[in-house]
Amino acid sequence: MAHVSVNNARKDYGAFKAIKGVSVDIGDGEFVVLVGPSGCGKSTLLRMIAGLEGITSGKIQIGKHIVNELAPKDRDIAMVFQNYALYPHMTVAKNMGFSLRLKRMPRTEIDQRVGNAAKILGLETLLERYPKQLSGGQRQRVAMGRAIVRDPAVFLFDEPLSNLDAKLRVQMRSEIKELHQRLQTTTIYVTHDQIEAMTMADKIVVMKDGLIEQSGSPLELYDRPNNLFVAGFIGSPAMNFIHGSMGEDGFKTADGLLLPSERRPRDAVTYGIRPEHIRLDPGGIEVKTVVVEPTGSETLVIVRLGTQTLTCVFRERIRAAPGDVLKIAPIHDAVHLFAADEQRITSGEAPLE
Template identity: 65%
Template sequence: MAAVVIRDVRKAFGVAQILHGVSIDIADGEFVILVGPSGCGKSTLLRMIAGLESVTSGEISIAGRVVNDVPPKERDIAMVFQNYALYPHMTVADNMGFSLKLKKAPSADIAARVEQAANILGLAPYLDRFPRQLSGGQRQRVAMGRAIVRDPQVFLFDEPLSNLDAKLRVAMRAEVKELHQRLKTTTVYVTHDQIEAMTMADKIVVMHDGKVEQIGQPLELYDRPQNQFVAGFIGSPAMNFIPGRIEGGSLIGAGGLRLNLDEKAAALQGRDVTLGIRPEHLTLGDGGLVAEVVVVEPTGSEVQINARLPGGEEIVAVFRERHMFKPGEKIGLQPLPGLTHLFDAQTGQRF
């Protein structure tokens, strides 16, 4: 196992700047997830750690050794790809042990390590099968097993669950997390799915346009996002944003909106702000927001509604109770005390 340190790393393809001075500390044995929208640079950064992309400037070190110019095969890492990348003419056992065979490891050693990995991943009954005889989840386990048998210092996962159906993806999330808890190997995992990031990571790195927006534990990012981008990206359904101005400790918005806020708003008198409220932090009540129900979406365990404020802003509210709302109905929504967020209207930074 090993720590991974990324210092002021930049990446350019010609004149196109992809990464802009990224710095991340990944502790020994930590499970870190790089998350962000498509094109934010997370997969490029992962490939740079693996040695599949060169570093334009900055420094990447693994276990205290700078690896900028070290070939991928000498970095002692193992990568699991989105598309499995299994050899169709090889059995599961041969696929899992192929990297050791290339290193000319003894056959008995290969067999023992393949068997150990197969037992960890529940693949022992399938060692003689070919990839075409496996389900998508089983193929992904084989790809993970191929990485495990190498006993690397660092695991790198590049959106490994994105090709699976929703139910299998949930099951595999738990399997990957359990695997990390058993092996304790430093892991860097890339995904665009913030639910994956929230449920699996020890630490999340939120990226946007080639920059790191915030680094922290999942609930830290959820409860105290540093800026409006992180607030809107982390959480499902996404946080509601309502623009306005602070006057007398209240938010004054379009369409006559007036919402009393807590004491922290008093210090922002006269400032243009964006109020953030998570859908699950809205309750029914008078004296808050008056909204018109647009769409009702019952999910069984919850009722989610899309509603429109007088100024035209669309907001989402989630209730555990089974309210029988109807489109066009006017309801009152009250934010839970202490659970609102205020962001600067110009910079998007949290106050």
């Protein structure tokens, strides 16, 4: 295991600046997820740590060593790619042990390491199969096994679940998290899926346009986002945003509707409330139902407030149809307010019920 430190790292492709001075510390044994929209620089940063991309300026340190000039094979890392990158003419066992054979390890040690990794990943009965005989999830396990046998200081995952179907993604998510809990190896994981980030990470690093917008624990980012981008990116369904201004009597929307708020007066602001922090209230604000999506455990309802659309998540089952009028109210302590520059003014901290 090893800590990883990235200090003011930059990556330029000619005039295009892909990474614009990123600094992040990843503790020994920590599971850190780099998350953000396509093109934000998260995969480029991961490839810089791996040594697959050069660094324009700054410093990358793994353990006690600055690795800026080291080849990937000398960085004591193992990477799991999105497309598995398995050799089709090799069996599962040979794929998993290939890097060890390149190092000219004894056959007995290779077999032992491959056997141990296969046991961890449930691949014992598949060792003599070829990649074309495996499912997507099994291929991903083989790719993970190939990384495990190297016993690296750092695991790097580059969107490893994006080629899997939804059900298998959920299963593999749990398996990767359980694997980390068992091995306690420092792990850096890239994804564009914030649900993966929330469920797997010890720490999330949210990136946008080559910069870090915010980093912290999943619930810290969820409960106290620094700005509108993080608030809208973290959480599913996404946070509702209503534009307007604060007055002495509360928040007034662009349509002139008054929403309750206990915050101090402020000029133009954005009012944010997560869907699960809106409740049904006989004395609340009237809204018109647009769409009702029952999921069994909860009901997702899209409503119209003036000219704006809001998403609500109710844990109780409700009988509503498009066009019906509902009365709703936000949980006051869960309201988030953002200034005109999109930075948070204050943030709610409603209890998770």
